[in-house]
Amino acid sequence: MVSQEKIMSFPHMGNYHIAIEFLIRHVLENIQILSPPPTTKKTLELGSKYSPDFVCVPFKYNLGNYIEALEKGANILVQSGGGCRFGYYGEIQEQILRDLGYDFEFISIIDNKNVNPVAFFNRFKRLNPKLSFVRFAYYFQLTFKMIEAMDSIDATIRANIGFEVQEGSFERLQKEFLKELPAVEGFRQLDKIYRKYDALFRQLEVNKPQNPLRVGIVGELYTLMEPFSSCFIEKELAKKGIQVTRFITVSYLLRHHPKSSDLLKWAGKYLEYEIGADGTDSVARARMLAEAGYDGVIHIKPFGCTPEVNSMPMMQNISSDYKMPILYFSFDAQTSETGVHTRLEAFHDMLLMRREKEEWQNVI
Numbered sequence: 001m002v003s004q005e006k007i008m009s010f011p012h013m014g015n016y017h018i019a020i021e022f023l024i025r026h027v028l029e030n031i032q033i034l035s036p037p038p039t040t041k042k043t044l045e046l047g048s049k050y051s052p053d054f055v056c057v058p059f060k061y062n063l064g065n066y067i068e069a070l071e072k073g074a075n076i077l078v079q080s081g082g083g084c085r086f087g088y089y090g091e092i093q094e095q096i097l098r099d100l101g102y103d104f105e106f107i108s109i110i111d112n113k114n115v116n117p118v119a120f121f122n123r124f125k126r127l128n129p130k131l132s133f134v135r136f137a138y139y140f141q142l143t144f145k146m147i148e149a150m151d152s153i154d155a156t157i158r159a160n161i162g163f164e165v166q167e168g169s170f171e172r173l174q175k176e177f178l179k180e181l182p183a184v185e186g187f188r189q190l191d192k193i194y195r196k197y198d199a200l201f202r203q204l205e206v207n208k209p210q211n212p213l214r215v216g217i218v219g220e221l222y223t224l225m226e227p228f229s230s231c232f233i234e235k236e237l238a239k240k241g242i243q244v245t246r247f248i249t250v251s252y253l254l255r256h257h258p259k260s261s262d263l264l265k266w267a268g269k270y271l272e273y274e275i276g277a278d279g280t281d282s283v284a285r286a287r288m289l290a291e292a293g294y295d296g297v298i299h300i301k302p303f304g305c306t307p308e309v310n311s312m313p314m315m316q317n318i319s320s321d322y323k324m325p326i327l328y329f330s331f332d333a334q335t336s337e338t339g340v341h342t343r344l345e346a347f348h349d350m351l352l353m354r355r356e357k358e359e360w361q362n363v364i
């Protein structure tokens with residue numbers, strides 16, 4: 001290893017780096033943390049340049065994050081592991097980075113075959129031999145609570161930001177909320193901060209109609225949770241005055257994820273077997289959104305994402321049976337932001353026209 005000082009970094013995904021940094025800072029006091037710079041076009045260019053062409057886009061984003069972090073001095077990289085091809089990403093990324101001449105330690109924090117708190121603790125303990133299980137368990141749970149608080153606030157934002165009276169008020173308050181999190185010292189303080197901001201968000205002035213346009217977003221987890229990778233699709237919908245619902249978050253995946261049997265039950269006749277990764281979730285949720293009378297669904301995925309490609313025929317059936325439009329997006333390194341915005345514009349116009357038609361039908 002070139003440097004004696006241990007500097008750890010990890011890939012970006014939404015605002016979750018705040019919670020990851022928090023955990024690492026408290027359980028690996030012997031290691032410095034370097035949050036990779038926020039994901040930008042440059043990150044994607046770097047990642048794409050050194051990735052195999054056919055690989056799905058989260059691989060490219062992660063690789064770009066790693067290169068940027070290594071260039072800034074990181075010498076320990078963390079890969080989270082996970083289902084689907086994602087579980088094999090780490091080894092290939094490590095090899096690519098070594099071929100590029102970087103000197104670093106690469107650790108997988110989650111072993112796909114062994115996902116439990118003790119296995120997780122053992123991995124941290126290897127990095128910090130002085131770490132006690134009690135300390136680890138405390139901060140692990142506190143971090144999880146923090147993630148739950150972030151996800152809950154995010155859900156409130158998604159439901160209301162499209163109707164804010166003062167432009168930027170939700171984003172400003174969210175920044176303040178996120179700024180307070182790193183200094184949290186315990187559960188009680190975290191709860192206090194959460195309650196304070198939950199109340200503040202509810203007090204923000206909104207001009208929300210009784211029956212706003214409602215759109216659900218389903219699809220692959222990375223594109224759902226890293227806004228840059230979906231050309232900030234939720235923000236674009238909010239600008240059009242649309243209430244957005246999304247189920248997949250980190251706390252949903254780690255603790256609140258429904259059992260597969262429940263997902264299949266919700267998917268009903270549209271799906272008999274699990275289709276891997278988030279595909280089953282996409283079908284089940286699309287049907288639930290249709291049943292709940294949503295105006296439309298947007299399905300997002302990285303280009304070539306097999307589980308999500310598999311979910312599309314069932315979603316098309318749901319769309320046709322429930323007469324609920326579904327807009328499909330595939331994101332890759334070449335995705336044009338303008339193209340995404342144009343399609344969203346057309347989708348929005350169609351939703352408005354459907355509403356108008358319904359109103360006329362009610363009058364006649």
Ligand code: SF4
Nearest residue numbers: 056084086277305306
């Ligand atoms: S879920 Fe899709 S995007 Fe994610 S690793 Fe699997 S194929 Fe790639």
